[in-house]
Amino acid sequence: MIDLYYWGTPNGHKITIALEEMGLEYQIFPINILENDQFQPDFLNISPNNKIPAIVDQNGPQQKPISVFESGAILQYLGRKTGLFYPTDEQSRVEVEQWLMWQMGGLGPMLGQNHHFNKFAKEKIPYAIQRYVTETKRLYGVLDKQLVGQNYVAGDYSIADMAIVPWLLRYEWQSIDLDEFPNVKAYIERIQARPAVQKALSIQLA
Template sequence: MIDLYYWPTPNGHKITIFLEETGLDYKIVPVNIRKGEQFAPEFLKISPNNRMPAIIDHDGPGGKPFSLFESGAILLYLAEKTGKFMPSKTRARYNVVQWLMFQMAGVGPMFGQRGHFVRAAPEKIPYAIERYTNESRRLLNVIENRLAESAYLAGDYSIADMATYPWVVGTRREPEQLESRPNFKRWLDAIGARPAVKRGVAVMADLPPEPLDDQARSILYGTKQFERR
């Protein structure tokens, strides 16, 4: 059994998608990031960066519980544990790793910052919006070019696709971006049609919408982030 400390965000969806794809037994432990539950001492013991997702694998290495934070590390660990969605041969393996790192270092941060300045920032800062929008578009072009020569990011469907899809699926709200990137659209459609992906993104998707009020904004982006613990 794996305890998944989770909230329905792109990074959370990475892990639920993998768990659904592989059929591993898991239990959701909700971490309401709008209420500051990510700062609870018991959570910080397994995720010192006060970010979800995190896991506790009760059947970890040596048969002992093993905790892990950072979504990319969790995907690598679970792929090794199950022997799925991660090739064993070096060339193919590092092809997956490089595209996973592409998501972790590029797609996630740039799309995240764009989303923040477009939808969450208390004031509109044109330079920031333009900066992160341009970089997000550049990354979509990288994906489009890669998918022109490969069905999936690393050849076969892998943890690299699971990591990237939740961050870029919102591009569906901008049809003009899909029209100019047919290979990207084909990839989005193929992944979105997978039953396990549908189940993964549905986990806790029925939460009622909450406005981003001043209290939630302070918890997510304010000074609490810098408190010494």
């Protein structure tokens, strides 16, 4: 059994998608980030950076519990644990990891800032909006180019795709016209058609 500390954000969806795709048994412990649950001492013991998601695998290494925070690290851990969606040969693994890191270091943070300044900031700051919309469009272009001639970012469906797609689902918040990025549009539709993804995305706590 895996305990998932979760809220219905793109980062939270990454892990429900992985758990559903890998067929792992899990239970959700909601962390209401709107009410600052992420700052509670019990949660900070698991996720010291006070961010969701985090997991506790009750059947970790040597059959002992292990906690993991940071969505990318969780995806890698689950991929190693199950042997699914995370290849073992070095060439293929590097391909997956570089696109996972691209999401963690670029796509997620930049789109998150786009969401903040476009949708949530009380004061509309044109410079900030333009900066993050421009960077969002650049990142969509990078992804669109990567998807030419292939269905998934690293060849086969992987944890990298599980990390990327939840952020793309909020394209309307990002001032993105998907018709400008046809490969990304088809990619979203392809992954959303997967039953495990549909089930994972149906878990909405935000």
